[in-house]
Amino acid sequence: MKLRLPLLLALLTLLPAEVFSQTEPVQGLRDSTPGIHALTGATVVVAPGNVINNATLVIRNGVIEAVGANVTPPADAVVRDMAGRTIYAGFIDAYSHIGQREEPVDEDERGPVNWNPQVRSFVDAAAEYAPDGGLAGEMRSQGFTTALSMPELGMFRGSGALVSLGGESARQQVVRAGVAQGLGLTRDTSVGATYPTSAMGGMVFVRQTLSDAEWYRDAQSRYASNPQGLMRPETNLALAALEEVVEGRQPLLIEARDEEEFLRAASFAGEFPVNLWIRGSGAEYRLLDQVAATGLPVILPLNFPEAPDVGDDEESALNVSVGQLLHWRHAPENPARLAGAGVQFALTTAGLDDVDDFLPNLRAAVEHGLDRDTALGALTTTPASFLGVESTHGTLEVGKAANLVVTDGDLFGDDTEVLETWVDGARFLVDGTNVLDGGSQIRAAADLPEPRRGPPSIQALPVLLEHGHDAVGGDTHDHGHDHENGDQDRAGGAELVTSDQLEAVGTLPILPRPSAQLDDLIYPLMDFGRPGIPDQPEHVLVRGATLWTQGPQGIIENGDLLVSNGQVAEVGQNLEAPAGATIIEAEGRHVTPGLIDAHLHSGLSGGVNEGGNAIVPEVQIGDVISANNIWMYRQMAGGLTTAHVMHGSANPIGGQNQVVKMRWGASPEELKMDGAPSTVKFALGENVTRNPNRYPNTRQGVEQIILDHFQQAMDYQRGWDAWEATGEGLPPRRDYRMEALLGIKNGEISIQSHSYRQDEILMLMRLAEELDMQVKAFHHGVEAYRVAPELAAHGAGAVVWSDWSGFKAEAYNASLYNVRGLLDAGVVTSLHSDNSQIAARMNWEAAKMLRTGVSEEEAMSLITNATAQLLGIDDWVGSLEVGKDADFVIWRDHPFSAVTTPEQTWIDGRKYFDLEEDREHRSEVQRLRDELIQQVRDGR
């Protein structure tokens, strides 16, 4: 790099002024070197699937003037023999940060920008663009001549610019500004801000910001039409910059860092009139059908993982999971699988540690089944179409920009090298194919590496200037934008090939490739994943068991359970088996409803707490449910069929929770339990008061901040009511937080409050009563037994631990008899795990209650029917009653005996776990793991 400035100065004396600017006055003498080239004898891949052998391609002033087999070089052209070379359209990198500044600036000094520095939508990549010759050279070496340059800071990052990867100044390089607005779904800590701290907070922050942009547009427009008497709406450049996005005119380009985030990103399309593009992660194949169903354009990295370090013995491979190994094995198939599923994608160098890995990885993708034309299209025509430059970029048709890649053979051949690229008619030799030592030197084209097929026939000896990363041909700066000579300058005999004539011209000789057979994959793609969710037999009859119905029928000895189409059809004795029923002889076994955990934090992505504000009911666990969750397998194997996945306890009013069923093998969306009512996490006591830099610091403050926010929400409602009644003034701004608070206030979202001490439990009940609300359940409730009669009177339930105690001051007055005391007072009571492992054996938790005098059926209710009741899902689950979901567990012994374990776990009438099948499954996991480790060791 340090040599570049002197070189540029040297060139300045040689090159014409218009190379640097079409607007800058000439200094000294004008250079008017012509930019007319005829490349002859090459194999020209005009577009994917359209190949002309022994063709001539004519470039005039940066634009392709002619291409064809029978084109005669114009008399005014420099002729360059390209025999043995293959010429492709220059590649377009559909996602890069080239030329973007990396350091955040102090947003306080920016003018009227957003309150949250994560919103940098006003940033214009074109305005920030500083040519980066080093990176441009690296990208050209992989065949790229054009790139989308996206700003990279913040969540709303600003709009990207399409740039040419050649040319001396930003003025020359920037092709188009304002191409797409960049968005990341989680906070960028480099630009500060306290909110959102979590992935779920990120989701709602995006919604709120897009909604704000709509409001801003409407408020400004109303004010502009008649400002008289109106309070002036704030000026906000960030929201103004998003108008194009919420109008659907500027694409919103979201970076999705895994396949689940991809689906989360896609969900905005249903909520706002936005035009989405997704910058993918390389893991989309793990949720292929769902990704394909979004129909969104995707920009794919080729960031294939390194082989995990497995050493050379069992012990050194111990910590390598099947999930890691499978991703290593299958990531190179991502493009092929997406193409097969009909996903439109462009490719990018983004996500690679080293840009030089691009072509090897591209070839690996082809090796793993990606069709060559699709691959080439993903580098040329597809991104050109995404980016709206198909009339100028993406093919070698006449009239398009002279962006070329010249190789010494089939692009997909392992040994093929990119020899040179042409950018807007300027020629760049590839660094490394003919390295010179630093400074400028004169060379002959004869020194170029030998083409693979056929000897070079040298007709011209062009003078080349080569330097460092910037391979600048002496005759490459003569392109321009001067079209004044136009068509009449073209050689009379040239055959002009237009796109509709291309089809029949020829095909590229293709090296033989092993045809890749893509295996069916398990899901989730990890240890103990499965080929799909289990079948649902039409009828299942479980016979002769001790049946714990947890309903009015109590415990039925020698009981039968009939399941039809996923629901409980009949419960009793000596039931008739319908024809074709699956019959399970369960003599000596116990059958219980599927267990339910009222409080779990596993199976979500990107943080359990939204810590960016004390009050965050707008965030939703449902936005971040993850199926890549080994705990689900373990929990389901322990008889758990339903769980209430909860927000953490950092906030007096936390986020909304999500009920899931443990459908191991289903996608995140399919895990959610249909119909489960909304619930919200509240939290009291130590956890919400221990942050010294945030209100509240006392239990008194907790009461006030909750009260204050419900008052705000009621005022908010009044504002909307007035607007809807009169239509006067500025439209109110939609506020997701206030709307969630109103949902709680109206009882649509039930309160599930973390609590320890009796005073805080009582406080929240009284506060709720004052606001005409009810607390559905107090969770943890370590001292709940001390206010059991008050709980019963309020109608609140208790969801408690079996025996957690003593882990902090407010947990010190725990009692194993908590449940019993609550039951004595008539409080609906449940147990919970609050712990991924404990959730895997909830029967152990309930069993601990027996020694305190709780009856067996009551103990079972703590993890089944009472739990369902407190979560508002008792219409579907929690007991074995006709019409409810067929979620049940067959236990080897009494469910509260230490010697028991589930033999089968059924959810929705599907057998998700079977002790015998699991034995086979685990040996299959072992076999697969051994095989993949061997493949790593063999270097495959």
Added chain:
Amino acid sequence: MTTHMKRLKRAGVPGLALAFLILFAVPGLHAQVPAAPQSGPIALVGGTLHTVTDGVIENGTLVFEDGRITAMGTDVSIPSGAEQIDIAGLHVYPGLINGNSHVGLFEIGGWDVTIDTNEYGDINPNMRAQVAVHPESRHIGTTRNSGALVTLATPSGGRISGLAAALNLDGWTFEQMTLRGEVALMVNWPGGGGNQYRNGVQEIREAFARARAYKTAADAADAGQGPALNFDARWEAMRPVFDGEIPVIVSESQPERIRDAVEWAEEEGVRMILMGGGDADLIADFLVENDIPVLLTSVQTSPNRDWAPYDDRYNLPARLADAGVRFGIVGGTSAAYSNRLPWEAGVTMAFGLSPDQALRSVTIDVAEILGIADRVGSLAEGKDATLLITTGHPLEYTSAIERAFIEGRDIDLVDAHREFYDRYSEKLRQLEGGN
């Protein structure tokens, strides 16, 4: 008490006042009054005696006197004047032993003034756990109600944490509670990677080398073969370790590092017990060859790795048993959870251990590993009358503990948890119109 006082002073006055309020001034609690010494012979008559080491005696009678078991069998002559307790239909088991517990040293997590487990610095072999045991800790009552009547109080932290003490969970003072002090030296095998790990190991080696030099000189001085030497509290405390009198309990779970530790112990010539042992099955043969017993700190836990089946830790004890590794099942570091011991050991019965093996893992096997089997761990004449009267197997959720004796003392089974329940049952009764 003195240790508490020192720490409380450091915490300042408000911390002091609050800690006193919680620790010493819980109003109205009657639970956990230490029992009077056994005053006369007691005979448990007509129950099932589970000796652990010598089979099951149906319809048996067990007699204890002065805190020791004096007779056992179906044909036992009951001393005159003995209190006879009819245990027909009930079972007698030795008291369970929790071989790793902070009971007495730990009151409330996250609140350091109530925790006396980790001394300042890395090399603290002279810490004696029993002297900091708080006899009124709430966790004493809840732990013994689970059936664990004996615990090993273990100092922790640093590299060499101190000397563990076996406690009887009953007594007015730590002296009364101490079954045996200086039972084992706790060594925390280092974590971290690369240099951090190597430096940590080096730190342990260095301490042992110095302790050995001290012992050599001290032995010589004692034998009159060398001059008197200046006292070093740390190295003095380690002298019995080199004589093999006191074993070293090394905490580690990774196979490679367990091997390092075993090699180190052999070089040092000390008796090693492995604690933790999550991956012990992977080097079971090595442990058997070197006769290294294992104290497993958790069974009701999750696999270490995604690829391991869901029950990988539940059946680890069975796999160790099959491989012939000697092991006991012990608790974790929170005193408040010392009462989970029966469940940790009990569920192994669903995952490959027989009820007898499961029982041994928290009685005689752990007693032998810790060198306290002369006193506890089984029902045998001459051993402490530290025993449980139950309705069934003491590791079963569905059984209840009816009575417990520690050294023949009849233990109050009303603990703080039960006391709270009774207290707030009174509140309910008043609200419901009682008076």
